Amino acid sequence: MSALPLLAVEGLTKHFGRAPHPVRAVEDVSFHVAPGEVLGLVGESGSGKSTIGRLVLRLIHPTSGTIRFEGEDISRRPERQLKALRRNAQMVFQDPYASLNPRLRVRDIIGEALDAHRLASGSRRTERIAELLETVGLPAAHMSRFPHEFSGGQRQRIGIARALAVEPKLIIADEPVSALDVSVQAQVINLMQDLRQRFGLAMLFISHDLDVVELMCDRIAVLYLGRIMEIGSAKDVASRPRHPYTRALLAASPKADPDAPKIRRMLTGDIPSPMAPPSGCVFRTRCPIATEECARNVPKLRSAEGDHQFACLYDMANDERPAAA
Template sequence: MTNASEPNDGALLSVRNLEKQFPTSSGTVRALSDVSFDVRRGCILGIVGESGSGKTTAGRCILRLIEPSGGEAIFDGVDLFKLSEKELRAYRRRLQIIFQDPYSSLNPRMRVGDIIGEAIDTHRLARGAAREERIAQLLGRVGLRPEHARRYPHEFSGGQRQRIGIARALAVEPELIIADEPVSALDVSVQAQVLNLMQELQQQLGLTMVFISHDLSVVEYLCDDIVVLYLGRIMEMGPAQEVYANPRHPYTQVLLSAVPVADPRAKRDRIILKGDIPSPLNPPSGCVFRTRCPYAVQACAEIVPPREDVSRDHSVACIRQAELAGQREFENQENLL
């Protein structure tokens, strides 16, 4: 992952200065502001944050399921935002999405085979017996049986329906998949099964993925890189292991404090935020996190913090991050004495 303003040669997707505003009767909602990140080819990027942070909006803007207000999305050297509808249609095969709700995203009046086969038909990838064989192979790849093609979505469990959604996304052999909270509607035990399946498919097929979630424990398990969003702005981003080991933004530390610890003897101090996320109709001046940040000072209300590198691929948008990092290091040394 790079923090440069130019697209990264090692990335399949480079998003630069993404903006999205929604006009409403009460004013303009700034859903995304100056969002830039890279998705490395063959890797999984996690986008995390609370509800209302702009995660889903970012994913849908990239795919142009909703139109962005500004910025670029350079996919394999081509800016998706500059393509006409006709030109974009050719890229639909290379970019797919797995939706959050595995029930509402599947047409209840269509059989599973037709749901999966719809994209195959649209892109004219196979016909007749070859089409049926392709559908059977896709069902097998996601852990279902060929005869399931004749059933309707309501005949399956939530986890099975999400497997159907994954098979549908894989049907056109995409290069990039955006997974929009694909396990949040599932039971915990089923979540693990679907996550394992997604990890296996990503490794077997060499897929590049953007995984959107509010759950950092899920992102830690699956992702290579992390982007932390808050009220439409990036607070921190970098390699997953480094962000988990050395979170530099107060908001990232809050999210990590809520992640369960596997060892019952281990203790993690939970950081509780005061208040709710502010309205995007009237975001705070300066740093958008300052109204809930325990370390905010007056300057935080006056300056929109630029993202600054703390290591080669790790950047943070906080004017006090260096000071706070030094304070935490001193406290850690004190605890060791």
């Protein structure tokens, strides 16, 4: 892989509304994605995952922080200068039906991207659309159909074909399988893994399901209330989690150990309002091991083995306790 990250995010923050009570959707988030790498963003609804995806594509403007794509700072670049980014970074959406224009045939849904970037016209345009459909496992003859004539999984394949049309370097997949049946989920995940290998695609894979993220991704960033709680290789985060929130997500998965201690398996209560996040550690109001120290200090990301980092006064993997106040 290249030494230069394809995508580098530093101190990314997004607040909606105005002081004194803005919605703190994303707070001081930093990560990178190397060429050909898949980074998973995982967390409950309201954790800021989708907002980060929209910020990276500059569909919304950051409040502060920097977003660099291939080394170029795009954080404040005006809309008219974002065409190159939009070709190199594409999004696959959660709801495949809502993201496809119901009035257009498949040939025009996929062809719009080719037209916008002047990549193909005439007979070559038709050939390219046929190639893209076959790449995602659909017959070329289906290009004359409308979205309502397809199943959910087929519509998601069309959305993926549309994203691939401009030959991007990065795909932002925002909950791409959560609206699909379980059996279809596996098919779409397998397709995305195959496409990643075939085209050397990097991905920012957004999901609330840690099992899916572990299967799909090289590294995982666990988000809670707009902050990164833990980040590291998929293997390390899933097999040796350091943060209690990561442990709670793992415990909620279908493959969780039923004999694990109850306090480690249960995550009670609702995620707090991003308009009034808790003092100190934002997870402390739902954390089974929180102390008074957790209310006083905002834990910074600290390093474990390799590039594994976590933001907690405890190290859950080593039963470590916070230092005395």
